[in-house]
Amino acid sequence: MQLQDLLLSLSVAISTAHAWSPTDSYAPGEITCDADVNLVRNATDLSSDEQEWLKKRDTITESAMKTFLTRATANFSDTSFLDSLFENSSYVPRVGIAASGGGYRAMLSGAGMLAAFDNRTRGANENGLGGLLQATTYLSGLSGGNWMTGTLAWNNWTSVQEIIDSFSDSNTSSIWDITNSIVTPGGNNSTFTSERFASIISDIDDKQEAGFDITLVDVWGRMLSYYFFPSLPNGGAAYTWSTLRDADVFMNAEMPFPISVADGQYPGTSVDSLNSTVFEFNPFEMGSWDPTLNAFTDVKYLGTNVTNGSPIESGKCIAGFDNVGFIIGTSSDILNDITSSYEAVLTYLETEFLSDSTATSDEYTLGIYSPNPFKGTTNIDSNYSTSIVDSDSLYLADGGEDGEVVPFIPLIKKEREIDVVFAFDNDDGSDDWPSGSNLISTYERQFSSQGKSIAFPYVPDLATFSDLGLNERPTFFGCDASNLTDLAYVPPLIVYIPNAQYSYPSNTSTYTLSYSMEERLEMIQNGYEAATRNNLTEDSGFLGCVGCAVIRRKQESLNITLPSECEQCFANYCWNGTLTDVSSVSSSNSSYSNSTTTLSSGAAESTTASSNASNSSSTSSSSAASSSSAAKANAAASVETGKLFSLLTAFGVLFSLM
Template identity: 65%
Template sequence: MKSYSWILPLTAFIQATNAWSPSDSYAPTEVSCERNGTLTRNATGISNDEQAWLEKRDAITENAMKTFLTRATANFSDTSFLDSLFENSSYVPRVGIAASGGGYRAMLSGAGMLAAFDNRTRGANENGLGGLLQATTYLSGLSGGNWLVGTLAWNNWTSIQDIIDGFDDSNTTSIWDISNSIISPGGENDTYTTERFALIKEQINTKYEAGYNISLVDVWGRALSYYFFPDLKNAGDALTWSSLRDFDVFQSASMPLPIVVADNKYPDDTQITLNTTVFEFNPFEMGSWDPSLHSFTDVKYLGTNVSNGIPTDEGKCVVGFDNTGFFLGASSDIFYGALLEGYSTYINVIEKEFLTANQSVNTEFAIFSPNPFKDTKYYDSSVTSSNSDSDSLLLVDGGSDGQDIPFIPLLQEERAVDAIFAFDNGDDTTENWPNGTALINTYQRQFMPQGKNMAFPYIPDATTFVEQGLNQKPTFFGCDSSNLTSLSYIPPLIVYIPNAEYSYASNTSTFTLSYSLQERLDMVQNGFEAATRKNLTEDSDFLSCVSCAVIRRKQEKLNITLPSECERCFQNYCYGYKSVNVSASSTNTSSPSTQGSKTNYTVSSAKADASSSAFNTVSTTTTASAKANAAISLSSNGILSYLSALLCIFGMF
């Protein structure tokens, strides 16, 4: 394993950079802030802070991209196009990665996929897409994918390889030690479990005693943090989201910009649809590009009472509200889904155990109160004014609207992303495999009021998706920009990477709450293989084809001659691709062809040398549904199991 001198022990790092909340607890606290300053802005572009950070990141990704593309195209008959791409820094392709939701399944499988992109992973350069992560600008996640992004970023940009190397059943402070369920962290040791939840209750009560609303999401976020930040004091109860700005690895732009997604819940809504407001959290800001808000606020000062961005108590702001665990919980909030499924009795009992008698309103949501966007004026009133009028802002799981892959932040034209790698670890089919529903929903959203300023390439319906096997191997969408000119702008090319069985049955339930060490290794291994077409053995040209996808938008824009190898790659991997010899205005009806043979291969692991079996064709017998405007849909049996077990801990059921 390579050694990286800039990766400091996280505990020492946080102490050195004052990354803790000033209260040194979960409670927000008041501080002095700039008088007459505004905390909100119109979402007319990226923030000044993000722009300044991008200038540093672009300089790093330019060199990393050149290294990656040089390696990936080494066997091309003509690589002169690289000279054209790198003769001007503005020509360098910009990449984003989006990690879907799906509980621990999404976290672990997504980890394997991301490891395939990371040159810090053993074998990633030889058998994967190593170096592409180092050339990536944005990394977004929601729900389980958010756990992946948050774990890596707020552990000082650790690597999947380092996490795997730390797996040890005898070490209860290793990251992602999920051998015991989150609802029974002590396993058979009931005393340990009771003490853990008593401590969590004590932690969140400090927030309530400081005058802020708490909910079950505070409990959820605190419980999760013990698995993501086990080395920190009280599992990072004072670790803030904005603190990442102080990390050397982020200040130097040596990592991608992390972004997580949550959905808005209007007070009077009974369903969450594609027209809900999609919020993003990045290290600088929280807000939404959607016309229903079209505003951002400084994430550091959440909890401040404001009117149109101005603190109502002049010169005084709140810090520490942006707890990292709370944000990770907000993006993966399951409690509203449980309420919709009819488990209000269970919810009520859990509320009585963890919350005070005076805290009984909206407890199934992540509560942002006071509302950081109170009285803002940047929204389109023809869509809604709720986000500005309400005293509290309520957020739920980022996949509640059916967009289980966090595309929205990466689709913004202002961010100029050329290619998005989409990790789909959803459970759309009855066998818990993806069927493209997340892509379909994002495609459909652009034709709704909230999506009028976004663009996304055409996606076939779920039935076609499954019938053509698009959910079993990587596929490129939107390869021809000439076919996308009727959209608001030319969107990024989408490289879709679905969860599929290669060496392990990775279609575990979203409500599987514990994984043994070997199961974790197997899930990560299989994710690596899903992202690399089984370590490049099913198609030895896949690395080269990925490079063609990365350069495609810039190649089209600059009118660079298409390498012949890329032409073959697009014919193999692009959905609906037409040969360069065919008119670009032709209707897209073709489908990707099947490549390669199925063989065995394994990637090196420090803890286990798991044997891989031949790739088994994924069963896809399912009733496909686009679910364009569906409300939250969660597994009733999974919800019941989760809530029943949680109640049992306290002898209440």
Template identity: 50%
Template sequence: MFHLVTLLLFNFCLISAWSPTDSYAPGEIACPKNYNGVRLADQLSNEESDWIQSRNEITDKNLIEFLNHANMDDFDAENFITGLNRSIKIGLAFSGGGYRAMLCGAGQFSALDNRTRGAWEHGLGGLVQASTYMVGLSGGNWMVGTIAMNNFTHVEKIIEQGTIWDLSSSIINPGGWKIWKTASTFKSIDDDLDDKKDAGFELSLTDFWGRSLSSQFFAGLDDFGAALTWSNLQNADVFTNHEMPFPIVVSLGREPGTLIVSINSTLFEFNPYEMGSWDPTLYQFTPVKYLGTEYNNGNPVNDTCIGGFDNAGFIMGTSSTLFNQFLLQINTTSIASTVKSIITTILKRVSHKEDDIAIYRPNPFYNTSAAIDKISKNDTLFLVDGGEDLQNIPLAPLLQPERDVDVIFAFDNSADTEYSWPNGTSMIATFERQYNRQGVNASMFPYVPDSQSFINLNLTSRPAFFGCDSKNLSTIQAQTHNPTSAFSSPLIVYTANRPFSYSSNTSTFKMSYENGERDAIIQNGFEVASRNNMTLDDEWRACVGCAIIRREQERQGQEQSEQCKQCFAKYCWDGSLDRTSQINANFTDNGSTEGHTKIAIRSLCKNYVIKRACSITMFGNKDTGED
């Protein structure tokens, strides 16, 4: 009864996609008739294609509403959108970076979400409702996955209910001083791991990590969603009614025994229907619902399929295996010896020489046409943190021509610099990838500057547009021999984490946050996405609208309005570079200033995401940036 009540409270659907064992253990289920478990990545799956077609009807309507609200000059949104023979597709991408990335991303998402109080008036409210895709990696996926798998909840509701995202105690010491609570939590996790092992499946540290994450992300479910599968989303009402963007998780393949993931690594994605890769080293997908099934060249070996392997927490943990290394350092932490002993006992049972990997065995791509033997000839597929190849913003799934994305809103909450602020490294890594063999199937990625120029030109202290003129991609097209049209290359709206009302550059490995700090980082994220509640640029919403329609205008040969030209002059990178040795670290309203000792921040004592008193200490002078 408790299991059913909690599910109803969180508006989940009791459907067949839950683990057939009603536990963390996978179990046998019937295979579909005439089932083949692998397909070539030469098009979208039929399921995704049909889903997107229905989602388009909703995004078209919401995009018209958003563009009308944007107060764009000389532009008729309804005539423009309804007059197209296609739908404009918007992708949202949220970077990795632990809880910092999750919380900063949550604030940014909330500023785009019309369900957030104040987002319509003081942010970009409605953009989520107009978006087709949302992609997360590592900590960014903790945010995307939490929202998607909790019935497409919203950030404000998460904060108000207080059931999930309680980060006040470290994930490795969830009970705090209540040792019995920590022991109980880990005993439950240990039992879950036993269930999976007894069912005949190999364990990895990611099993422990994923179950631990689930205690924070699915806290309202029985046993923290031990039976909740990623494919459960297929039949959830919010998904079948196309009320949410299509969620995608990013991970990487890594050959066992290697320590460094190169730019040539195979990039995997999980979506509600499939798992696989567009990269030429694999170029195949398999149904995510039947992961754990033993295949030979895509055919079930025993005419029997497995369900429940695609545990939601396990997949979210797969995208963030970097933190497995943190678990291995448990003896260096200051937690109670009793708790340390419990965790150490569990880790000894699941630890292998490939410590920071997720084990997918049996390998669904075994003995298939995959281009490299380390995938096709190995009975185990090894996956790791999606950011280990430096592509910390999960842009790749949105660069696939099959998805036909017009504009990507890339939120960078990385810790690239000494002071844990982004410097564009992820954008550079994605740009460079198109010049090697793994980038041949993707659309062209626009030119970006070096990391020092990213900071010195204030491209991390305010939003920046890349790929504003598709004609400038011609050189890239010639160099890479990319067969896709320049119009298929999405315009990138890049927004980096920076301080407004809170210094949100916390460590990637910071494992606990009091509610006040958690909420302050979320609020700062709202301000980052909204240009400080629209106080820095009252035409920011219109400029976003100009970015959204740009590719379609180019396709039709339409000239921009004067307003859009001014927006692009303000936000588009002009191709210049600044490689001077001084890297700016302080932030003012409009950019950054030299020096590293303090941060100039400004707080507008308003809070549109959470209910709390405004009490912010100011550092420096907001007008001059003086320390």
């Protein structure tokens, strides 16, 4: 069945189930709900819906895992350990994949990495890690990584192979057709562009007229949606996040459980990995495990005015607020990240397009979830601020605002019982290549008050990442559970896969907003090669080593003897605790005050790392002022052409300066 046919059948099936916005537009609308419904629960465990879904998924992944591991270890001297591993369904390893942010770079490179895991990709079983995706239970995405995961999941779990097969110079309606910039979707066709932006403006006006606050995140989400859901009416303007739970491919657990990550952020404040409240969106719920909220709400009824989870008006709820594009746009809210540098342009946009909004000016670059779905809830741990539940609105921003650009948090929760997490790092560190800072941020977080319920393996400092080339090739962290007993619990083993150049210079800027068909294919191909050690040519045994990493936690807990090949794999790929510059470790950093530096060989880990010092260069105030003035002037120059081209020009100026 062709992709468009799949989307059409999905659209018909979901429309029948009334899972779209009840207004059949971007605007949320009122629906009837049970008079005694309560939409919020305490985050003490997984939701009952997720637990029931996992029962179905575990049955599917057990078979897929056995197929994958049998192939991965086919050349091992002894494979008897597989018999022990599959004699009980509870012994089967559980896998998670985390896709980092980084704009279109992360979307495309991450797609290549994921394609290497997918047996639907041509050649993945011969020169890749094909079948591992079919054995995966969870898939988390953030910002650009969430563009990739969200696209696949909400397009009936399509494959990267199907998407690239639809690429052509003549097909301008394929998924990820980003030949033209997001700010000039029609290219030289100004009529197309004006019609696109007219539709977007109409959508957000509909939401505002329905009584809901709008911000630039609404505009951003609608702009993006046309590239992810081109076959849906109006770029999926009425397409909701909760729609997925009514789709057969998800109901039958034929795909991993998708999770999108965003950060809580109050207007005018900044966040880091130690103070942020990390929110997740999954098909059933949104909320946070962090002690500053410790609650989840039914994602389908976002927009409902509640107190402690109960609707203010009994029997009346809101649906349609959980627009897919809005949630994806929230997770990738780069507008909020650039306000200090380009405030003049953003101020202009706010004036032109949000002048009627009831939101305040310092809220315009945040995603506003109002009314606050957690208003008046009582699940916050004692001694923590109640500011989130006291507020009338919930404010969310890009999931990478806190420096944790790889969305580990949902996957390292003990309740999800994940054994190994594959981390796709397509973030922009030095020269737009990964630096390893994402892992350090998550490692540090577990020693903060926000991270009291998480555990993450020991990782090295930034200098060691660079000096040993750990940010340029796959590396395993947390290989030996016996070295992790000082943590809150034994966390998953991390298989770190960073973006690196193989066949293409894939360190493009996060703010590159257009890629030709050839560039898209090159980026995806290079991502595939980064995940497979160049199609298994750099190490023909890498597939087997991935298999060893997958079974490691279960092998340790069951005391199963591993073959010699796995021991060699751990020697080759596990970070062995080496630090190239011990003096770089900050003794005053509270994150490490309870740890001791121990350097060891083999698969042991060090209990020391260091935080990332900022290396960003500063710009003189006069230069910044000049750039801002020029941006404002260029944006204002098109005012007389009307709102459509004002929006287009302002966004164009904004991104051309980055």
